[in-house]
Amino acid sequence: MVDTASWIADLKELEAADWPAYLNQRSGLPGPRANIELIATAARAADPDTIEELLADGGEYTTACAAAAIGYRAADAPYERRARELATDERWRVREAVTIGLQLLGDSDPQTLFSLVLTWADDDDPLVQRAAAVTICEPRLLCTAEAARLAIDVCRRTTDHLIALPPQDRKAPAARTLRKSLGYCWSVAVAADPGAGLPVFAALDVGDPDVAWIVTQNRRKKRLSKLLGNPG
Incomplete structure (x- = not known):
């Protein structure tokens, strides 16, 4: 206890x-x-x-x-x-x-946090981007539509930054750490507001190998699997 x-x-x-x-x-x-x-x-x-x-x-x-x-x-x-x-x-x-x-x-102070994570999501360092996504993708913080949509936006932004990296840079530890976190953050954000989040998640380009991995990992999460109607 x-x-x-x-x-x-x-x-x-x-x-x-x-x-x-x-x-x-x-x-x-x-x-x-x-x-x-x-x-x-x-x-x-x-x-x-x-x-x-x-x-x-x-x-x-x-x-x-x-x-x-x-x-x-x-x-x-x-x-x-x-x-x-x-x-x-x-x-x-x-x-x-x-x-x-x-x-x-x-x-x-949610409004201050919202402003901060938006700024961090566009930082040059993947580890700062990762901190933005992990911070806002916390279920207890996503109790309003504003917060949930912000989480979706942060996931989208940080995913875009990841796939914008040159192939060799995606293999760096910081980028891999960001990718690993996005492997669950999307499911938290989408589950908080499925109406807003599912279309954004569905639009992710799974032709990119890192995005495909992120999508697969999130689809395995129970919170998102139920929304997608997956068995298990």
Whole structure:
């Protein structure tokens, strides 16, 4: 059972310098799954000094906590720039934590998040594009037609950017990471507003091998398979 209230109480009592040890002890690492719930809790609770302390620590989990906290504050331009940089970190948990923080921002300030993901979707770096798609393709954020259609638009834009890359660049790790994420993001976006999303999804050019892979992966997702009337 997640003990969020206890974590918050503990963190409020700690000095910034004591956060890394506390978080690392409860990180779930090394192990197959990091403590994502604690990352989200730390993101909400960390103040600017604590964020800097976590970054200075340099560990993967503490940096992820800082990345989530920075994403959560991305309504402020300096934090948005730092979040964008961390979205390209070589450590996948840090990249994922940025999206966790941005989603927390979207819970309280959806319009700011919508503007941000549209900008990020057109960034030159596929990892920033990937962060935009993963951030907005979160079911809890897609509770309005506006949000759902934005998710569809972000998926379309980032897919277009992927297939616009020269063939050799599509093989780069950043592009492959974007492709992998689009392999499920489309299903989330379409399921949130099938009327708007299905025609866009159906229009994807499966003559392109990467688009064909993305479409196949999404069609296998139960949320989309049901809409398409697929068995199973």
